[in-house]
Amino acid sequence: MVLHEAEEGLLGKYSFGSGVLAKTFCKRCGVNLTNSGIDMSEDELAALSDDHRYRWNRMTRQVNGLNLRVINGIDIKDIKEPTRQDVGRNWPPLYVYP
Numbered sequence: 001m002v003l004h005e006a007e008e009g010l011l012g013k014y015s016f017g018s019g020v021l022a023k024t025f026c027k028r029c030g031v032n033l034t035n036s037g038i039d040m041s042e043d044e045l046a047a048l049s050d051d052h053r054y055r056w057n058r059m060t061r062q063v064n065g066l067n068l069r070v071i072n073g074i075d076i077k078d079i080k081e082p083t084r085q086d087v088g089r090n091w092p093p094l095y096v097y098p
Helices: 042-046 050-062
Strands: 011-015 021-026 032-037 084-086 089-091
Touching (some): 032 050
Antiparallel strands (some): 011 021, 084 089
16 A cells, blocks of 8 residues: 655654554644554564564554545545444444444
8 A cells, every 4th residue: 555645754653551563644634544553573573462563463464454534535424334343253343434
């Protein structure tokens, strides 16, 4: 995925908790753009717990969340409500559409 900045320096990135995942955001308005894994060396990955390594692997190789609300021309009301699939279980979405 490639993010484009209207002006240089407007994209920020932060991580929290375990530090293996990050969020990108607009520094001007604060809206979240993506969720992704943090770049890590092989040694850093080896030092992670199995759970954190699984999360990192999933977010960097299998999933890269994108906030569709920031894309011109997309109406989220036209998109089928997602289901969450994790470890073979279907969970209801964490977000409830207003």
